Amino acid sequence: MNRTLDPSRRSWLESANPGSTDFPIQNLPFGVFRRAGAHGPGTIGVAIGDQVLDVAGCRRERLLVSLPEHVRQACLESTLNVMMALPRAEVTALRERLSDLLAAGTAQSPHRERVSRLLTPQAEAEMLLPCVIGDYTDFYASMDHAANVGRLFRPDNPLLPNYRWVPIGYHGRASSIVVSGTAVRRPVGQVRPQGAESPRVEASARLDYELEVGCFVGRGNPLGRSIPIEEADGHVFGLCLLNDWSARDVQQWEYQPLGPFLAKSFATTISPWVVTLDALEPFRVAAAARADTDPQPLPYLDSAANRGRGGIDLKLVVGIRTAKMREAGRPVSWMTQSEFARMYWTFAQMLAHHASNGCNLRTGDLIASGTVSGPSERERGCLLELTAGGTVPLGLDGGETRTFLEDGDEIVIRGFCERQGAVRIGFGECRGTILPAERPAIRRQGGPPAAHPLTVTS
Amino acid sequence: MNRTLDPSRRSWLESANPGSTDFPIQNLPFGVFRRAGAHGPGTIGVAIGDQVLDVAGCRRERLLVSLPEHVRQACLESTLNVMMALPRAEVTALRERLSDLLAAGTAQSPHRERVSRLLTPQAEAEMLLPCVIGDYTDFYASMDHAANVGRLFRPDNPLLPNYRWVPIGYHGRASSIVVSGTAVRRPVGQVRPQGAESPRVEASARLDYELEVGCFVGRGNPLGRSIPIEEADGHVFGLCLLNDWSARDVQQWEYQPLGPFLAKSFATTISPWVVTLDALEPFRVAAAARADTDPQPLPYLDSAANRGRGGIDLKLVVGIRTAKMREAGRPVSWMTQSEFARMYWTFAQMLAHHASNGCNLRTGDLIASGTVSGPSERERGCLLELTAGGTVPLGLDGGETRTFLEDGDEIVIRGFCERQGAVRIGFGECRGTILPAERPAIRRQGGPPAAHPLTVTS
Numbered sequence: 018m019n020r021t022l023d024p025s026r027r028s029w030l031e032s033a034n035p036g037s038t039d040f041p042i043q044n045l046p047f048g049v050f051r052r053a054g055a056h057g058p059g060t061i062g063v064a065i066g067d068q069v070l071d072v073a074g075c076r077r078e079r080l081l082v083s084l085p086e087h088v089r090q091a092c093l094e095s096t097l098n099v100m101m102a103l104p105r106a107e108v109t110a111l112r113e114r115l116s117d118l119l120a121a122g123t124a125q126s127p128h129r130e131r132v133s134r135l136l137t138p139q140a141e142a143e144m145l146l147p148c149v150i151g152d153y154t155d156f157y158a159s160m161d162h163a164a165n166v167g168r169l170f171r172p173d174n175p176l177l178p179n180y181r182w183v184p185i186g187y188h189g190r191a192s193s194i195v196v197s198g199t200a201v202r203r204p205v206g207q208v209r210p211q212g213a214e215s216p217r218v219e220a221s222a223r224l225d226y227e228l229e230v231g232c233f234v235g236r237g238n239p240l241g242r243s244i245p246i247e248e249a250d251g252h253v254f255g256l257c258l259l260n261d262w263s264a265r266d267v268q269q270w271e272y273q274p275l276g277p278f279l280a281k282s283f284a285t286t287i288s289p290w291v292v293t294l295d296a297l298e299p300f301r302v303a304a305a306a307r308a309d310t311d312p313q314p315l316p317y318l319d320s321a322a323n324r325g326r327g328g329i330d331l332k333l334v335v336g337i338r339t340a341k342m343r344e345a346g347r348p349v350s351w352m353t354q355s356e357f358a359r360m361y362w363t364f365a366q367m368l369a370h371h372a373s374n375g376c377n378l379r380t381g382d383l384i385a386s387g388t389v390s391g392p393s394e395r396e397r398g399c400l401l402e403l404t405a406g407g408t409v410p411l412g413l414d415g416g417e418t419r420t421f422l423e424d425g426d427e428i429v430i431r432g433f434c435e436r437q438g439a440v441r442i443g444f445g446e447c448r449g450t451i452l453p454a455e456r457p458a459i460r461r462q463g464g465p466p467a468a469h470p471l472t473v474t475s
Numbered sequence: 476m477n478r479t480l481d482p483s484r485r486s487w488l489e490s491a492n493p494g495s496t497d498f499p500i501q502n503l504p505f506g507v508f509r510r511a512g513a514h515g516p517g518t519i520g521v522a523i524g525d526q527v528l529d530v531a532g533c534r535r536e537r538l539l540v541s542l543p544e545h546v547r548q549a550c551l552e553s554t555l556n557v558m559m560a561l562p563r564a565e566v567t568a569l570r571e572r573l574s575d576l577l578a579a580g581t582a583q584s585p586h587r588e589r590v591s592r593l594l595t596p597q598a599e600a601e602m603l604l605p606c607v608i609g610d611y612t613d614f615y616a617s618m619d620h621a622a623n624v625g626r627l628f629r630p631d632n633p634l635l636p637n638y639r640w641v642p643i644g645y646h647g648r649a650s651s652i653v654v655s656g657t658a659v660r661r662p663v664g665q666v667r668p669q670g671a672e673s674p675r676v677e678a679s680a681r682l683d684y685e686l687e688v689g690c691f692v693g694r695g696n697p698l699g700r701s702i703p704i705e706e707a708d709g710h711v712f713g714l715c716l717l718n719d720w721s722a723r724d725v726q727q728w729e730y731q732p733l734g735p736f737l738a739k740s741f742a743t744t745i746s747p748w749v750v751t752l753d754a755l756e757p758f759r760v761a762a763a764a765r766a767d768t769d770p771q772p773l774p775y776l777d778s779a780a781n782r783g784r785g786g787i788d789l790k791l792v793v794g795i796r797t798a799k800m801r802e803a804g805r806p807v808s809w810m811t812q813s814e815f816a817r818m819y820w821t822f823a824q825m826l827a828h829h830a831s832n833g834c835n836l837r838t839g840d841l842i843a844s845g846t847v848s849g850p851s852e853r854e855r856g857c858l859l860e861l862t863a864g865g866t867v868p869l870g871l872d873g874g875e876t877r878t879f880l881e882d883g884d885e886i887v888i889r890g891f892c893e894r895q896g897a898v899r900i901g902f903g904e905c906r907g908t909i910l911p912a913e914r915p916a917i918r919r920q921g922g923p924p925a926a927h928p929l930t931v932t933s
Contacts, residue, residue: 151609152649152650157733167732170732171732177732179667179674182674185736186733186736187645187734188645188647188648191609191610192610192698192840193698195698202699205831205833207773209637209640215640215770216640216641218773218774218775218831240650240651241910267832270637271641272732274628274734275615275643275644275734276645276730276732277734279828279829279831279832282829283834284698284833315665315676317676371740373663373676373737374662374663374725374740374741375663375741375913376648376651377650378650382650455701
C-alpha cells in the first residue's frame with residue numbers, strides 16, 4: 018500500500034478531517050477548475066477538504082521538483098488527458114508528493130504556507146469537464162436494472178438470452194456530456210402514446226435520471242489489439258458519478274432496432290472529481306457472486322483477480338429537490354440507495370469486452386456502468402423502476418409525489434466508500450436541474466424559421 | 476452559381492480534364508495529406524486531377540492575400556476543423572480563389588509556375604483523416620436496406636412501425652474511424668450459432684462491408700438548441716464515402732436490446748477527400764418520393780427546400796479484389812451499384828432529427844447515411860443483402876464466389892455525380908483490405924498473458 022492511503026495520515030487542513038468530508042487526504046481526486054467568474058482554460062487541481070489545491074501552481078512554485086519533467090509538464094495542461102495517459106506509477110508518485118505537501122507532521126510541513134496560498138475554496142471554484150472525452154460508452158451491467166426495465170419494455174421477454182454472456186453496451190453521445198451543476202433542458206421529441214396511430218412531437222413527459230458510475234480510460238490500446246482482462250485495471254485512470262438522463266417516451270418509440278438515440282443524447286451529467294483507482298484500493302471487493310444456474314464468464318471475461326477484487330464497495334444515493342422544496346428551504350429528499358459492488362459485470366470485464374474486437378479505447382474515453390440498481394425497492398436507480406413505469410407515484414419528503422421529473426427538479430447523486438480500517442472517501446456530487454423545454458414555435462409563413470422548429474402535432 | 480462550378484472552366488493541369496478524373500476544377504475537395512514517408516502533422520490540400528494542391532503552401536506563398544486573415548490561418552491547420560467551422564461564404568471564397576489559381580485562361584495564369592511547385596502527385600501523398608471527429612452517428616436511411624436486413628434478423632417483423640416516422644440512427648464509435656487504405660483486422664467476438672446452447676468466442680465468420688455516404692458537420696449547434704430543417708444544409712461542410720464494416724455473427728448475438736456495438740466498432744473506413752456541398756450544388760435533386768400509403772414527414776422533418784432539393788444525385792459502386800484476383804493481376808470485380816438519391820431520409824432530415832432534442836452537433840462530427848441499397852438485386856449495399864444472409868453465394872469475375880469476406884479481400888467503394896450540363900465529379904475511393912484475426916492465444920499458466928486474451932471455446 019502506498020503512503021497516500023495510510024489511514025493514520027491527516028492533513029494540516031482542518032476541513033480535510035476524515036468523516037467530515039468526501040475529500041480527506043487519502044482521496045485527492047483530480048479535476049479541472051477555474052476561479053468562479055474567470056474565463057479561459059481550466060487548471061488541474063485536486064480536492065482536499067473544502068478546498069481545491071492548484072496542481073499547476075504547485076508546479077510553478079517548484080513544489081514538484083522531485084518528479085520527472087514530463088509529469089510536471091502534465092500538471093500544466095488545461096485537461097487531465099496527458100496525465101491520464103501516464104504510467105500508473107508516475108501518477109502514484111505525483112499523488113504521494115501532493116499528499117506529503119498536505120500532510121500534517123511530515124517533512125513537507127515547512128511548505129505549508131506556500132501550499133496554503135495555492136488553495137481555492139471549492140465554493141469559489143467553477144468545475145469544468147475533467148478531460149476531452151473522445152468516445153463515451155454506456156453499459157448495462159446491473160442485472161436487476163436490466164430485468165426491471167426489460168419487464169417494462171418487453172413484458173414477455175425481460176432479460177434477453179445474451180445478458181448473462183455479454184456485457185451489453187452501446188455507444189453514447191460524447192458532445193452532450195456536461196459537468197455537475199449544468200442545467201439540463203427537457204428534450205422535445207417524437208413519442209407515440211399507447212394506442213395512438215401516429216406519433217406526435219412534444220416535450221418529453223417521461224423524463225428520468227439514471228444512477229451510474231463512470232470510468233475514465235487512462236492508457237489506451239492500439240486499434241486491432243484487445244485488452245486482456247488481467248490488464249484491464251491498468252487501463253483505468255479513475256471513476257466518477259454519472260447521470261444518464263433519459264426520455265422514456267422517446268426511448269420507447271425510437272429504440273428498435275438500433276438502440277437508444279435521442280432519448281439519451283440531450284445530456285449526460287458527470288461529477289467533476291475523478292477518484293483514482295489508487296484511492297479506491299482499500300475498497301476493492303470480490304466481483305458479485307453469480308447464481309449457480311448462471312454460466313461462468315467466458316475466459317476472456319474471467320480472471321482470478323477479477324473474481325477476487327473486480328468489485329468496488331461503493332455506496333450510491335440519489336436525491337431530488339423540487340422547486341417547491343427549494344422554496345420551502347427543504348433539503349434533498351433521498352429516493353434511492355444502491356450498491357455498486359452488486360453489478361453483474363465489473364469495469365474490468367466491460368473494458369476487456371469493449372476491446373475484445375480490437376476496438377481502440379483512447380485516453381479520456383468514458384465508460385459508464387449502466388444504471389446501478391439492486392434487488393430491493395429502494396435500490397432502483399431510476400424513476401422508471403421506482404414507479405413501475407410511471408404507474409405508482411413515488412412519495413417525496415414534504416408530501417409531493419413524482420412519476421417522472423418535472424421542470425425545476427434537481428437530481429443529486431452522491432457516492433462514497435467506507436470500510437473498517439480505511440478512511441471514508443467520497444465522490445462529491447453529480448447535480449442537475451431540469452429546465453423547461455424550448456417552446457415549440459408556431460411556424461410563420463414566409464418569415465424566417467422561429468426559434469424552435471418543432472411544431473406540436475396534436 | 477458561383478464561378479467554381481462553371482462547367483466551361485478548365486484547369487491548365489492536364490490530368491484535371493473533365494471525364495478523365497474524379498477531380499476536375501469544379502470539384503476541389505478538401506483533404507489532409509503528408510508526403511509519403513514523411514512524419515509529423517498533415518497539411519491541408521485540395522485534389523485536382525492526379526495531384527494534390529498544398530493549400531497551406533498557397534498561404535505561405537502569399538497566393539491567398541485577397542482572403543481574410545482568419546481564413547488564411549485556417550489553411551495552416553493540420554486538420555480541416557477550423558475551416559469547417561467557417562461560414563459557408565468564406566469557404567466558397569477560398570474555393571473560388573483556389574479555382575482561379577488552377578484555371579486556364581484567367582488573370583491568375585501568371586501564377587501557374589508558383590502553383591505548379593505546390594502540387595504533389597496523389598500517388599506520392601499519404602492521406603490522413605481529414606478532421607478530428609468528435610462524435611460519429613450512423614443512420615439507417617435506406618428503406619430498401621432496412622427492409623432487406625429486417626427480413627433476415629426478424630423474419631416476422633422486417634420493417635418496424637417507427638421506420639417511416641423516425642430517421643433511425645445510433646451512435647457509432649469515433650476512435651476506430653480510419654482513412655481509406657488502412658488495413659482492417661478481422662474482429663474476434665462472441666457468436667452463438669443457430670441452435671447452439673452457449674456462445675463461443677472466435678474470429679467473425681460473417682464479415683461484411685456496408686456501402687454508405689458520410690456527411691461532415693460544418694457549423695455546430697449549441698447544446699439545448701435544435702436545428703430547423705430549413706437551416707440543416709447550412710450545417711453541412713461536405714460528404715465522403717464510408718464503409719461501415721460489420722461482423723454479422725457478432726451483431727446477431729449482441730444487438731438486442733441496445734443496438735450494434737462490437738459488431739461495428741472495430742473499424743469504419745472513410746474516403747480521404749471531403750466533397751463540399753458547394754461542389755454538389757449542380758447535383759441536388761428532389762428527395763425520393765414517398766409511397767402514397769406512407770405518412771408525410773412530421774413538420775420538423777419537412778420543408779419545401781428538402782422536398783425539392785434534399786436529395787443528391789450520387790451514384791455509388793462497390794467492388795471486391797480478392798487475394799487471388801491480385802495474384803492473377805485481375806481488376807476489381809464490381810458487385811453493387813446504387814443510387815444515393817433513393818434514400819428514404821435526406822441528410823437535412825437526419826441532421827434536423829439528430830438535433831431535435833437539443834443534442835449539440837460539433838464541427839467535424841460525422842453522420843453516416845446507413846447502407847445505400849435499392850430495390851433491385853444488384854443495388855444491395857452489403858453482402859448480407861446480396862447473398863440473402865449468406866445462403867446464396869455471389870459469383871465474382873474470375874470464378875470465385877463469396878458469402879462473406881475472406882482474409883485478403885479488398886473492398887473498394889467509388890462514388891460520382893454526373894448530370895447533363897454539369898461536369899462529372901467523383902469522390903475518389905474508399906478502400907480497405909481484410910487482415911486475418913489476431914491469433915487466439917493459448918493461455919499460459921502463470922506466465923504473462925499472451926498476445927491475444929481470447930481463448931477459443933469450441
